[in-house]
Amino acid sequence: MTDTVPKLTPEQLDIFGQELDAIRQRVLDDRGERDLDYIRRMIRIQRGLEVTGRGLLFASCIPPAWLAGVTALSLSKILDNMEIGHNVMHGQYDWTGDPALSGHGFEWDTACPSDQWRHSHNYMHHTHTNIVGKDRDLGYGILRMSEEQSWNPYYLGNPVYAVLLAVFFEWGVAMHDLEVERLGSGDIAWDEKRDLLAGIWRKASRQVLKDYVLFPILAGPQAALVLVGNATANIVRNLWTCTIIFCGHFPAGVIEFTEEETAQETRGEWYFRQLLGSANLTGGKLFHIMAGNLSHQIEHHLFPDIPAHRYGEIAVEVSELCARFGIPYNTGPLGKQFGSVVKKICRLALPDRLRGATPAPAPAAAAPPADAPHEPLLVAG
Amino acid sequence: MYTETARTDRTRRQRGRPSPPPRRRRNLGHRILGSGLIEALAAPHGADRYLELVRPGWSVRELRAEVTAVHHPAPDSVTLTLRPNHLWRGHEPGQFVRCTVEIDGVRRARCYSPASSAHRSDGMLELTARAHPEGLVSRFLHEHAAPGMVVGLEPAAGDFVLSAERPDRLALISGGSGITPVMSMLRTLIEEDHRGEIAFLHYARNPDRVPYARELAQIAVQAPGVNVAFAYTRGARGGGPQGARGNGLAGHFSLDHLSAIAPELAATEIYVCGPAGLIDAVRAACNPERVHSESFVPPALTLDARDAAGAVSFARSGIDAPNSGATLLEQAEAAGLKPAHGCRMGICHTCTCRKLAGGVRNVVTGEISSTEDEDIQICVSVPAGSVALDL
Known part of the structure; x- marks a missing residue:
């Protein structure tokens, strides 16, 4: 738990921003064949795993083949969604001019239509990161992930909802932009969401057709085993992606912001918020690849559109920069970060008074002018 | 060979469209791979994204070509022989294609006019590029093109084409890299056993810079009714290859050059491709009604970012x-x-x-x-x- 967030003067924040801009520029200037080779290698591996996995599942009657098939297909879906899909859709490879790597054209192997993802994630989440009331990734409209969300008895089920969300994560992501909770409360009319619904229907039905109808039918007598295998691979992918993503913004020490504080942000302040609103995971090379390099969530939030396999290289500089400015750089192994997320989910299920929680003192994250109306900043943890 | 060029100044004077070249049939493999079932199974990426990993030239929906041979017809030029995939629908003599290559991870597209005959029986496509010092793509092709390389293509386009009803008398005039579309016209006409008169007049700085010089010399000897002449704008005296009329040409375009190899000029359709100066000179000297032209201009290389003009x-x-x-x-x-x-x-x-x-x-x-x-x-x-x- 971080009780004290450093106060940086506007001048310091400007310098901090310029140093980060310089890191970004250096990577942009160096982009080239190496990055293209990397992402193409990932795509080759992913497609290879996918074809192998689906092939093995056709021999499902042999149990080891089923298990190997499910493993390969799960890995394929994880790579497709994270290291390839998520990163390509951020526009990280737009500079190549290759239509297969176009951030606007890419479609991924999950129920969520890519255009809706680009809106809810690239724009809403990445621009308004951790601003309570604006960043819908704070709890996805289902969970209570911040003390700023006032408690009501519904939240007693917080841990149960979290488990359900993790198991059916792709469907949660697919419906993210619908803002179901606001539809339910009548804040917005179904009519406004008709186009989104049609888009979800189109994309999701293709996914269902492929995984749960066509491939099982082609497997003839082993149809049921293929269907269960495909469903398992989707769930494995759901659990993994959900875990990694929760660990990016919900571990102890990650800070939330209010709309008022962030209304007139400078570039330096924006960087500062991205940094304080994200957390990293430590691990080996394979771990980072399977995490889509979102294990470098801090670097990803600072520079969402530079090729993700570069994050590890620049993490050293970013953490040194943070040390120089006395800014906490939140990182830790998966077990520790995930443990603190689970704790938070359980803790926030209870009403504040039962936990004896007291609002933390307002730290001056990108301190607003003294006369500006603002709510005290809440430090999670 | 339109390295680093944008096409402008096209004149159109056509009597109908030339008949398109024979189309390649989609074979069973293409039909299966392009089917709805395969697309549904390969969703959301599509069958191409898997096929290209097996072999880069394979594609159900994207027009691509594999380089099968590379040679250098002149020291600063490169000629690529391309085998396009089944989506290629051929070209009309004189048209250009947009060709995409990957240079240091970035796709770059340029337009080149195929020099090959529209009737080439093996279905191959021939592109010639001159390596300009500032030409990123042309220099890359000159230095790095090798058999096996795959390039992206777009369908042939452009209306600088021979009229469908071939004229009896033609003059094909080119300057520098403008030789490729008229070379395609000449080769096409020869394969069609054209019976009329063809005058082929090419301008180059010096003899070293003429691609296809040997083939043109051979055509001049073997093909009845074809006259070939080269004119050199820098020093050396040009002329026709052995057997051709019109020896001793030097300097920029003049009517004398043309009338030496095209005596009945008033009844001749003129196709000219090259720098704007050449086209202007031809149009000024001949009946503009009979002049079909295509010029190329280099793109602006300097940019003033503060300039709010335009x-x-x-x-x-x-x-x-x-x-x-x-x-x-x-x-x-x-x-x-x-x-x-x-x-x-x-x-x-x-x-x-x-x-x-x-x-x-x-x-x-x-x-x-x-x-x-x-x-x-x-x-x-x-x-x-x-x-x-x-x-």
Whole structure:
């Protein structure tokens, strides 16, 4: 738990921003064949795993083949969604001019239509990161992930909802932009969401057709085993992606912001918020690849559109920069970060008074002018 | 061989369209791979994204070609023989194709006119490029093209083509790299057993720089009714290869050069491709009604980013507006358009849009880019001069 967030003067924040801009520029200037080779290698591996996995599942009657098939297909879906899909859709490879790597054209192997993802994630989440009331990734409209969300008895089920969300994560992501909770409360009319619904229907039905109808039918007598295998691979992918993503913004020490504080942000302040609103995971090379390099969530939030396999290289500089400015750089192994997320989910299920929680003192994250109306900043943890 | 060129100044005077070359049939394999079932199984990426991993030239939906041979017809030129995939629908003699290559991870497209006959029986396509010192793509092809390389293609386009009803008398005039489309015309006519008179007049700086010189000399000897002459604009005296009329040509275009090999000029259809100066000279000297031309101009290489001059053209909406100097997103909104956008600070890439032509400056990085056909973030791009957007 971080009780004290450093106060940086506007001048310091400007310098901090310029140093980060310089890191970004250096990577942009160096982009080239190496990055293209990397992402193409990932795509080759992913497609290879996918074809192998689906092939093995056709021999499902042999149990080891089923298990190997499910493993390969799960890995394929994880790579497709994270290291390839998520990163390509951020526009990280737009500079190549290759239509297969176009951030606007890419479609991924999950129920969520890519255009809706680009809106809810690239724009809403990445621009308004951790601003309570604006960043819908704070709890996805289902969970209570911040003390700023006032408690009501519904939240007693917080841990149960979290488990359900993790198991059916792709469907949660697919419906993210619908803002179901606001539809339910009548804040917005179904009519406004008709186009989104049609888009979800189109994309999701293709996914269902492929995984749960066509491939099982082609497997003839082993149809049921293929269907269960495909469903398992989707769930494995759901659990993994959900875990990694929760660990990016919900571990102890990650800070939330209010709309008022962030209304007139400078570039330096924006960087500062991205940094304080994200957390990293430590691990080996394979771990980072399977995490889509979102294990470098801090670097990803600072520079969402530079090729993700570069994050590890620049993490050293970013953490040194943070040390120089006395800014906490939140990182830790998966077990520790995930443990603190689970704790938070359980803790926030209870009403504040039962936990004896007291609002933390307002730290001056990108301190607003003294006369500006603002709510005290809440430090999670 | 339109290295680094934009095509302008086309004149059209056609009597009907030439018959298209025979189409290749889609075989069973293509039909199966292109079927709805395969697409549904390969969703969401599509069958091509798997096929190309097996072999880069394979594609169900994208026109591509594999380089099968490379040679250097002149020291600064490179000739590629390409085997296009089943989607290639052939070209008319004189047309150009847009060819895409990958250089240091970035796709770059340029237009080249095939020099091969429209009737080539093996279905191959021949492109010749001259390596300009500033020509990124032409230099890359000159230095790195090798058999096995795969390039992207687009269907042949352009209306600098032989009329369907072939004229009896033709003059094919070219300057520098403008030789390729008229070479295609000449080869096509010879394969069609053209019975009339063809005058082929080519301008080059010096004899070293004439691609196809040997083949042209052979044609001049063997093909009845074909006269070939070369004229050199820098020093050396040119002339016709052995057996041709019109020896001793030097300097830039003059009517004497042409009438020496095309005596009945008044009844001759003239096809000319080369720099604007050559085309102007031909048009001034001959009946412009009979002149069909295509010229190429080098793109502007210098850009002044502070220059708020020029116009912004929103091509899809058909709106043009003077450049106000604001970001392209703001200018589009000021013109009444509603482009998709998000953060307005270069983060989310929602506003990414194809720039068709012109130069822009990125207000975040200061980077200036004049690449044709590239995706830009319009919320952080201001025009440097005139810009055309696919919006």
